[in-house]
Amino acid sequence: MEPIKIEDNEVKKAIQSGHPYIQVDAKRYLLMEVEEVNDYAAYVVTDPDEEERLRAALDKTNPILTEDEINKMLGIDS
Numbered sequence: 001m002e003p004i005k006i007e008d009n010e011v012k013k014a015i016q017s018g019h020p021y022i023q024v025d026a027k028r029y030l031l032m033e034v035e036e037v038n039d040y041a042a043y044v045v046t047d048p049d050e051e052e053r054l055r056a057a058l059d060k061t062n063p064i065l066t067e068d069e070i071n072k073m074l075g076i077d078s
Helices: 009-015 048-061 067-074
Strands: 021-024 027-030
Touching: 048 067
Parallel strands: none
Antiparallel strands: 021 027
C-alpha cells in the first residue's frame, strides 16, 4: 500500500480539522491516523475512543456484519 503525500495546505487543514471524515463530491472517507501499515493492510485499533467511533461507523454503514466480522476487521481476537 503506497501512501499519498498531501501538499495542498487547504486539504491538510481539512484532514487535520478533527472531523472523523471528509466528503469529496458524494463520497465520504473515514479519516484514521495510523502509525504503521503492515503487509496485510490490517489496521490495529489501540485507542478505545477511536475503537468506539469506528465500531459505530461500521455498525451504521454495514448492519449485515456480525460482531466477529467487525472484530476481525479491527484486528481484535474474539
